[in-house]
Amino acid sequence: MRLARYRIGTGPERLGRVDGERITDVTDVAGASLRALLPRLEELTPALLAAEGDEHSLAAVTLLAPIDDPQKFLGIGMNYKEHAEEARQAGIPTPTSQLWFNKQVSCIAGPFDAIERPRVSEELDYEIELGVVIGTRCRHVRAEDARSVIAGYLVVNDVSVRDWLQKRSPTFTLGKSFDTHGPIGPWLTTDDEIADPLDLGMCLSVNGEVRQNWRTDDMIYDIYEQIAYLTQVMTLEPGDILATGTPAGIAAPTRNWLRPGDVVRAEIDELGAIENRVVDEV
Template identity: 80%
Template sequence: MRLARYRRGAGAVRLGRIDGDRLIDVSDVPGVGSSLRAILPRLDELRPAIVAATGPAFALEDVTLEAPIDDPQKFLGIGMNYREHAEEARAAGIPIPTSQLWFNKQVSCINRPHGDIVRPAVSEQLDYEIELGVVIGAECRHVSVEDARSVIAGYVVVNDVSVRDWLHKLSPTFTLGKSFDTHGPFGPWLTTDDDIADPLDLRMTLTVNGHVRQDFDTSDMIYDIYEQIAYLTQVMTLYPGDVLATGTPSGIGAPTQTWLRPGDVVRAEIAGLGAIENRVVDEG
């Protein structure tokens, strides 16, 4: 099942179920409403009614898709979690961490799946990172690797946009370089976990102006998504709607200093999850 937050024109945000190239409104289904995060703990209970909902229906091209979760308590990312990307970093003089390396993306960076990415006036080192996003579906702490999949609501495509000089020179904690406004586009909708046979075997492709920059499989992760959840929940409680960006493969712009420029169109696609596409604009 694929669930989206959307609006038509200047109307209010509502929830819809994606059916091919159409969106079927489900906000009027009893118990659903307009917040996807709010219904995640009851998704199994609500699923039959959501699947059976019959309208109203709209062509996807006639609606504006919003971030599937606009109000998570946490938006976390893991650094250097793909083998070839780690080697790419090593070649650039960046030490490879010996354990999971997590950072915050402040939730104010969240952007629509087709919203503009703003290149900030304070930097020209704007980079892209396609990532599999995991959305938590249940409040959880001390989750084992074996049980980790049971707390996943579903998956989204994330572009972990990064401002490299703020990331490595001015702010070695990573948080500021990962948290500029508009630098967290994800979506295009939430694909629920039951729709994905194996999230550790998904093809990820990112293009800039139609040219392939990243093309890898999620099987190349150093720490898989279940190990990530187990590690994080030793430290903190994860809540429904929390978003985990699970690492990017090689092919980012930093090693060749190939930065994003105004007018560039970045498309990130993951098999089975759909695609997000964002145009780069200068800060005005």
């Protein structure tokens, strides 16, 4: 099942079930908050699948960030083999264990919202990532049990401001957290829809030119190891988003930074695509 937050015109936020190029309203069944729905997702799935609310074409609605209010938005750095090497060549040391950072939740943007190039930097980079959404409150999860706490998946562009990321702050948090630098979507695809999240193709293009083209099976630490590692430290809550690493092809090694007017499209097999135009911060 694919679940999306949307609105029509300037109307209220709604929750819908996406089937092909149509979206069926399920707000009366589940409310308008996807994060609030997740703890009851299994219980409400039959009603969500059977719902016959108002139906619209996707082209007639504005898709919103599937979850705009997670308690945590976490990312792992240099988690694909060739990306770790290109990062090393750009002067970023290769970590010897999982390297996690916060993306402040205020950076979240919708799947087709604009990405702002900050006033304070021109080193704007892209990173396509498989986003994992937690569905069950959990702590001390074993890797072999980790899939049971996943609600589903979405596409993430972990937009990065490189000079703030590597030079102006001793942690990754600031360079990863500028407003609009967390576009996600286009919807949540529930875990039962995906046979193997570790075997998905992912592709990012800028103005139609492919920059990243990889598969999720190249992760150094797979998504289950990531959940096991994190839950040794903290409780993960329904709606928490994990950005699970980006493959090779980022702009940093060539300094081919994103510029205003660029259109960045990030697509993952079976999950859909997000597309964001770069604009200057006003």
